[in-house]
Amino acid sequence: MDKNILSMQIKVDPSDFEPLAADYFQNEKEDTEEIGFWKASWRRLKDNKIAMFALGVIFVILLFAVIGPMISPYSYDEQLRGDESMAPCFAHPFGTDRLGRDLLVRCMIGTRISLTVGIVSAIIVLIIGSVYGAVSGLIGGKTDTIMMRLVDIVYSVPEILLIVVIKLVIDEPLTEMVTNVAWMKPLQKIGPGLLAIFIVYGCLYWVGMARIVRGQVLQLKEMEYVTAATALGAGKAKLIKDHLIPNCIGQLIATVMLQIPSAIFTEAFLSFLGIGVSAPMASLGSLTSDALDSITSYPYRIVFPAVIISLIILAFNLFGDGLRDALDPKMKK
Amino acid sequence: MQLVIDTKGKDWNIKMELFQKIVKRIILAVFSLFVIVTITFFLMNLIPGDPFMSEKANAEAQAILRAKYGLDQPVIVQYGRYLSNLFQGDMGNSYVLQKGRAIREIVTESFAVSMQLGIRALCTAIFVGIPFGCIAGLWKDKKPDGVIRVISAIGISVPGYVVAAILMLILGVQLKLFPISYNKPGGSIMPIITLALYPTCYLIRLTRASILEVLNQDYLRTERAKGMSEFVVIFIHALKNSLIPIITYLGPLTASVLTGGFVAESVFNVPGLGRYFVSAISSRDYTLIMGTTIFYAALIITMNLVCDILYQIVDPRIKMD
Numbered sequence: 329m330d331k332n333i334l335s336m337q338i339k340v341d342p343s344d345f346e347p348l349a350a351d352y353f354q355n356e357k358e359d360t361e362e363i364g365f366w367k368a369s370w371r372r373l374k375d376n377k378i379a380m381f382a383l384g385v386i387f388v389i390l391l392f393a394v395i396g397p398m399i400s401p402y403s404y405d406e407q408l409r410g411d412e413s414m415a416p417c418f419a420h421p422f423g424t425d426r427l428g429r430d431l432l433v434r435c436m437i438g439t440r441i442s443l444t445v446g447i448v449s450a451i452i453v454l455i456i457g458s459v460y461g462a463v464s465g466l467i468g469g470k471t472d473t474i475m476m477r478l479v480d481i482v483y484s485v486p487e488i489l490l491i492v493v494i495k496l497v498i499d500e501p502l503t504e505m506v507t508n509v510a511w512m513k514p515l516q517k518i519g520p521g522l523l524a525i526f527i528v529y530g531c532l533y534w535v536g537m538a539r540i541v542r543g544q545v546l547q548l549k550e551m552e553y554v555t556a557a558t559a560l561g562a563g564k565a566k567l568i569k570d571h572l573i574p575n576c577i578g579q580l581i582a583t584v585m586l587q588i589p590s591a592i593f594t595e596a597f598l599s600f601l602g603i604g605v606s607a608p609m610a611s612l613g614s615l616t617s618d619a620l621d622s623i624t625s626y627p628y629r630i631v632f633p634a635v636i637i638s639l640i641i642l643a644f645n646l647f648g649d650g651l652r653d654a655l656d657p658k659m660k661k
Numbered sequence: 662m663q664l665v666i667d668t669k670g671k672d673w674n675i676k677m678e679l680f681q682k683i684v685k686r687i688i689l690a691v692f693s694l695f696v697i698v699t700i701t702f703f704l705m706n707l708i709p710g711d712p713f714m715s716e717k718a719n720a721e722a723q724a725i726l727r728a729k730y731g732l733d734q735p736v737i738v739q740y741g742r743y744l745s746n747l748f749q750g751d752m753g754n755s756y757v758l759q760k761g762r763a764i765r766e767i768v769t770e771s772f773a774v775s776m777q778l779g780i781r782a783l784c785t786a787i788f789v790g791i792p793f794g795c796i797a798g799l800w801k802d803k804k805p806d807g808v809i810r811v812i813s814a815i816g817i818s819v820p821g822y823v824v825a826a827i828l829m830l831i832l833g834v835q836l837k838l839f840p841i842s843y844n845k846p847g848g849s850i851m852p853i854i855t856l857a858l859y860p861t862c863y864l865i866r867l868t869r870a871s872i873l874e875v876l877n878q879d880y881l882r883t884e885r886a887k888g889m890s891e892f893v894v895i896f897i898h899a900l901k902n903s904l905i906p907i908i909t910y911l912g913p914l915t916a917s918v919l920t921g922g923f924v925a926e927s928v929f930n931v932p933g934l935g936r937y938f939v940s941a942i943s944s945r946d947y948t949l950i951m952g953t954t955i956f957y958a959a960l961i962i963t964m965n966l967v968c969d970i971l972y973q974i975v976d977p978r979i980k981m982d
Contacts, residue, residue, distance in 0.1 A: 488923065489957055496942060
């Protein structure tokens with residue numbers, strides 16, 4: 329049978345082609361300059377105006393919370409005689425409360441508490457969740473099934489109920505431990521109320537993180553380059569260090585970032601119900617709840633803590649969204 | 662040779678598989694509920710104090726009361742008795758808050774109040790959230806999208822108690838548009854707004870994301886190429902498919918809205934289940950704590966289960982686990 333190859337049917341004439349410009353490849357090389365993961369992510373983040381604005385807001389709030397109380401002439405529990413229940417004025421921009429405490433400084437301290445709760449809780453969730461998820465995914469088999477069933481159960485628990493119950497249960501023993509046990513004494517500064525919130529948060533919220541990490545691990549196990557690395561004799565530690573962590577890190581950072589506002593939300597909610605931080609410590613939640621009691625006579629008091637906490641959560645949400653899009657463009661929704 | 666494809670058998674197999682998955686999920690749900698009951702029971706007994714601590718009686722009288730309700734026995738015995746009563750449908754009587762009244766009665770009565778608010782908030786969320794989400798998605802990066810995105814981003818960031826406080830300040834105290842107390846006519850409007858704001862904004866974002874994803878699908882391009890009108894493409898095909906992921910959110914949403922915000926109820930003094938739970942804990946009303954927890958947990962777990970199953974039937978491509 330006659331073979332009629334396609335290329336033989338087309339008539340090709342050398343005059344149809346033109347030589348390339350001398351510096352063609354040089355230009356091309358410049359166009360596709362290789363940039364690393366972090367640099368590329370940073371570029372994407374920088375282009376996202378909303379996220380950068382949110383970052384600026386977070387920075388301002390950080391200054392407000394960290395530097396603010398240091399330069400304020402009052403302290404958060406100082407009761408100024410004769411200055412009770414003042415409206416906002418020059419000496420007290422946010423006014424004072426029923427006991428003559430400066431509300432500006434109390435808001436600053438409250439912001440400090442909120443940020444601490446957000447960041448520390450997010451780190452706790454990150455540690456517990458990623459270790460649990462990674463172990464479950466790496467071991468696999470029956471262990472994996474059992475560990476994930478536990479996650480399913482914790483996931484289906486109505487969290488607000490348990491948060492309230494756990495918080496009440498551990499409050500008293502914690503207070504006792506902090507005052508009596510020697511190595512826990514330094515924790516006294518944080519306060520047992522806050523410690524209890526960390527514990528509650530660590531107990532309940534790690535499941536989401538564990539699911540994400542396990543999913544990543546399972547996906548990576550199937551990858552050919554991991555098989556290749558194993559075939560070349562890479563141990564589990566090397567696999568984790570060289571392949572697992574670099575591949576999950578983007579998603580992990582984004583998830584942690586979005587965990588912060590959710591933790592702040594929870595703390596404010598608990599303090600609002602009156603079971604968060606213990607008095608005289610101020611929290612944005614307890615400040616709002618105090619203001620609500622006197623809303624008919626001093627309506628302005630509610631504005632500052634309410635606006636600050638909304639601003640914090642909004643800024644972290646927007647920045648977290650931007651960060652997720654920047655670090656993991658594949659996931660962009 | 663003719664190849665025979667047994668489509669009937671294959672169909673049946675898929676159905677069997679689905680059925681098995683559903684049974685598995687139901688078993689897991691029942692087990693979860695059991696675990697929650699157990700955890701709550703023991704945790705509750707660990708909270709310092711007991712239902713009769715505020716009783717204006719001497720220690721002797723308190724001891725008699727404890728003995729009467731069997732609270733002097735070991736916790737494990739109490740737990741066994743509670744479980745056996747629970748299986749017979751008896752949740753006991755309230756110790757403190759409404760002394761002697763059956764828990765079932767209290768829960769049904771206060772849940773009716775929560776449900777009235779919840780259903781109205783839910784309808785608001787669905788009928789406002791989904792249309793606005795569609796608008797934002799279809800007009801992506803245009804003006805309406807920008808405005809809706811900003812508002813919804815703010816809406817999901819403001820804690821419920823802040824919403825409640827600001828509504829109360831502006832609408833209740835300053836403008837006096839609505840009564841602050843729940844019992845007066847129109848008093849339910851502010852709690853409904855408080856309850857509905859977060860789910861509405863969340864639904865807007867979810868719908869928008871979902872629509873954007875569907876608009877990128879190949880089958881829509883095919884339909885356009887085939888010459889279908891833009892109306893049919895958008896309203897019949899794009900919208901229908903983009904509503905699928907929203908179903909999964911509706912389950913938890915219904916549960917959380919129905920069980921009422923603790924916040925909305927306690928700020929506006931609504932005699933709903935959420936407020937009862939908070940006060941039951943502070944007065945150590947053991948049976949009421951258990952009753953509300955079991956009720957809440959069962960509601961949430963059932964809602965999630967129904968949604969998962971529905972999702973699976975609507976979109977068989979999704980794997981259940």
